[in-house]
Amino acid sequence: MSKIYTVAVVGATGVVGREMIDLLQELNFPVGRLVPLASARSAGATVLFKGENIDVQVLNEDSFKGVDFALFSAGGSVSKEFAPIAAKSGAVAIDNTSYFRMHPEVPLVVPEVNANAIASHKGIIANPNCSTAQMVMALKPIYDLAGIERVVVSTYQSVSGAGKAGIDELEKQARLSLNGGDFVAQKFPHTIAFNLIPQIDDFLPNGYTKEEIKMIEETKKILGDPTIQVTATTVRVPVFVGHSESINIQTKRKVSAAEVREALRKMPGVIVMDDPPNSVYPTPRETAGKNEVFVGRIREDLSIPNGIELWCVADNLRKGAALNAIQIAQALIA
Ligand code: NAP
Numbered sequence: 065m066s067k068i069y070t071v072a073v074v075g076a077t078g079v080v081g082r083e084m085i086d087l088l089q090e091l092n093f094p095v096g097r098l099v100p101l102a103s104a105r106s107a108g109a110t111v112l113f114k115g116e117n118i119d120v121q122v123l124n125e126d127s128f129k130g131v132d133f134a135l136f137s138a139g140g141s142v143s144k145e146f147a148p149i150a151a152k153s154g155a156v157a158i159d160n161t162s163y164f165r166m167h168p169e170v171p172l173v174v175p176e177v178n179a180n181a182i183a184s185h186k187g188i189i190a191n192p193n194c195s196t197a198q199m200v201m202a203l204k205p206i207y208d209l210a211g212i213e214r215v216v217v218s219t220y221q222s223v224s225g226a227g228k229a230g231i232d233e234l235e236k237q238a239r240l241s242l243n244g245g246d247f248v249a250q251k252f253p254h255t256i257a258f259n260l261i262p263q264i265d266d267f268l269p270n271g272y273t274k275e276e277i278k279m280i281e282e283t284k285k286i287l288g289d290p291t292i293q294v295t296a297t298t299v300r301v302p303v304f305v306g307h308s309e310s311i312n313i314q315t316k317r318k319v320s321a322a323e324v325r326e327a328l329r330k331m332p333g334v335i336v337m338d339d340p341p342n343s344v345y346p347t348p349r350e351t352a353g354k355n356e357v358f359v360g361r362i363r364e365d366l367s368i369p370n371g372i373e374l375w376c377v378a379d380n381l382r383k384g385a386a387l388n389a390i391q392i393a394q395a396l397i398a
């Protein structure tokens with residue numbers, strides 16, 4: 065008989081946690097017992113898993129007894145305190161927050177790109193930022209084909225990246241706006257309805273945001289190459305689900321758009337949608353709810369000898385967060 069596992073989801077009532085629970089069911093992950101965990105605010109709440117309402121428990125130091133996999137998405141401070149406790153209890157903690165990502169002893173993993181890093185784990189494995197995860201899926205085949213000198217990326221990130229509060233704010237503001245009402249920005253620094261905000265997370269003294277620095281540093285760690293030059297501008301857009309990215313890649317050797325298209329077609333987890341004359345390219349609306357990373361608008365950059373331009377879209381709650389975490393657990397089992 066194949067083994068079944070006890071899986072804890074920390075942040076089970078959140079946008080990412082709920083997606084994890086849905087995906088555990090959808091992917092038929094061998095769950096023997098599900099342990100949904102959240103804060104005291106969720107006392108009395110339940111989550112639906114395989115047709116059963118399961119009580120959400122309040123996270124505490126004893127929550128991880130008998131747990132095999134602990135999937136964390138309840139913010140960095142929760143992971144800081146409880147991921148080591150989970151690991152000490154014998155679970156593998158798979159952390160969706162930024163807290164451990166750049167820790168030298170913690171592997172940062174996108175299984176299709178660097179599954180080999182998993183073996184070095186000491187009880188905690190980090191999941192990248194959503195914008196990084198989809199970008200490295202598109203970069204990896206190009207890196208293997210031609211090497212990468214420099215990446216310039218601009219993101220168009222949906223409000224679900226900011227959790228339930230982000231989704232609620234866009235919905236409320238959009239309705240009020242269409243009805244001529246007044247709205248107050250709470251979660252985002254400006255009104256997000258019918259607007260764009262070139263700020264995700266806080267600014268650092270160098271003028272970049274923390275989200276941009278996460279993309280820069282995490283990309284180098286996952287591709288295992290600190291020499292790649294990366295610069296990023298991250299922008300919040302009024303889309304509910306799905307992050308989009310315009311990526312410019314300067315390769316080490318000249319490659320044609322056709323070669324890149326072919327390499328991306330062979331990449332597991334990537335779907336090439338690239339037929340511009342027929343307006344075929346990925347959009348967040350079409351790709352929300354899907355597990356793959358979609359790439360289109362692949363072309364040679366006219367401004368430099370070794371440049372490739374592309375457009376990359378993925379469901380930020382799936383490959384960007386919940387799906388990648390579960391794929392790490394699947395890789396551990398395999
Ligand atoms: P969310 O919708 O606001 O949900 C937050 C979840 O965390 C809720 O279940 C909440 O429980 C729980 N929580 C908060 N404080 C807690 C505490 N002290 N103890 C136990 N549970 C606590 O946010 P989200 O979008 O799901 O994101 C959650 C976290 O995941 C983020 O803070 C971020 O670190 C990470 N994340 C990562 C990515 C990525 O790119 N990989 C993307 C999005 C989010 P209650 O309902 O009880 O408050």
Ligand code: 3JN
Nearest residue numbers: 140160161162163193221225226264
């Ligand atoms: O805003 C987005 O689109 C992605 C946000 C991710 C996020 C939000 C709050 C805290 C993170 C993350 O995954 O980097 C964190 C964090 O853990 O630092």
